[in-house]
Amino acid sequence: MTHALTPPLRPEREYVLPAVTARDVQRSLPWATQLMQSDFFRRLLVVLACLLLWEVGARLHNNDLLLPSVRQTALALWDGMASGELLVKTRISLAILLQAYVGGVFVAFVLTALAVSTRTGRDVLATLTAMFNPLPAIALLPLALLWFGLGQGSLIFVLVHSVVWPMALNTFAGFQAVPETLRMTGRNYGLKGLPFVLQILVPAALPAILTGLKIGWAFAWRTLIAAELVFGASSGKGGLGWYIFQNRNELQTDRVFAGLVMVIAIGLLVEGLIFRTVERLTVRRWGMQR
Template sequence: MADTDTPAGGTGPTAPTAPTAPADRTDLAGLEAGLDALDAVTVRRAGVRQVLLHKVLPPAVAVLLVLLVWKLLVLARITDDYKLPDPSAVWASLRGLWLNGTLLSIIWTSVSRGLLGFAAALAIGTPLGLLVARVRPVRAALGPVLSGLQSLPSVAWVPAAVIWLGITDKAMYAVILLGAVPSIAGGLVSGIDQVPPLYLRAGRTLGATGARGARHVLLPAALPGYIAGLKQGWAFSWRSLMAAELIASSPDLGLGLGQYLENARTDSDMPGVLLGIVLILFVGIAVDLAVFSPLERRVLRARGLTAAAR
């Protein structure tokens, strides 16, 4: 008797194939469409109106509010005029520096020192961070030291640097390095610790080991944490320099922002003191906005984190 389940010309029974449910095909198509949408994310540059509305207007309004509160406190006479001068007096001090031709030279003296010191800290902190992150004995020895140095106020290094190197530019750069190198190295170590092990295994499979692996795998993968360390390193560099210029002031060093602030304090020139504070704050913010914030946004966009990079 012929087997009714065996097709003609076949050698045995075959199992029936279950048809694909329409709902499953719909879910699969939706998943593919979602993945395609993620891959096709485009970053649209904000227009001039949007930039003015969302990035320029808020800080401008904040500055105006501070000036308004300042003016109201002066009018209310909550303290003596020499302790809290009118904003117009600070503006007069700024205008006097501009007319004398010394404003830009004062700012550049400090900015050039800060940038040069930060560049040196970058050249030292980056290989140090790689070494601490990848070599266990070095991490065990230097990891706690780097963490401790980050919590140590930079001003504590000024007396030692002056005794070691005298009141010279070398002392200024030494204070900057001692303040910035631990932050840069620590940021890189933190970034490397967050690199998925799969990236490292893939790099070794492709032959990226040693210095090549650090260049092509570790550093690109750790870039967000590294940039955070750079931002913190610049902040430490700037603060360290201002502390050094305030304490180790000398005519041989040239007139920087820290020494200008100390000279104004010596002369009991409160408008000059407030102007020095404003200029120090302005330079620190300006460097961050001009260098580190665009770099951070670019890295985040490259990783698809467009919402955080706006």
């Protein structure tokens, strides 16, 4: 009689593997790969490439009056900041821009909220954007000077115009793209009017809203500099635009470039520190944007 062979039983063991995070995976990569995966490093390479092209062009042209070198511009930028003149001009421009930007965003939100709530509001928004969105904001400056005089009111008026329409268009497009299931969920909870917009539409359309905010900021910033070139020349004072215009008249090209560098630097700081931080904490964290 044969007996079936039974294999020996081994005691069960449970192996708990350590949790592996994305940061751990990134640390395991070679340092060169880690650098190339950094957004900051790649953007820094682009800036350095632009500076290199600038320096090569300045050396080939060899005319400080038309194209100063990077070193001359850096010295002029440092002198302007050390004397406080450039910082004062920057503060004046940013103070005006902030007032106009907040006002433009508020007006755009009101128009968009009305557009998604009523048919009349939708018709009003569509008509106004078709009429005024193609109109350059700087073209309204002569009228603004007649209506509001030589003061900040004229600049704020044209800046609000430059912010409202791109902000309203992007926000309304985002609201229109909200899935019907989310809309039905809000209606099931009894949400109507402004609560429906704030609690359902705004979170779902946040990527489009952030895009409108960035476009509105860019339009307002460049419109302000262009408007100050005219407004500053008329009133004898102004912000960064007037600083650039005044130094151009005095043929101090290095200071003109220093003002332009300040304009670019502020744009990069706002984009990198404010908008990207908001995107990282909201739409990217929620999986709404890659």
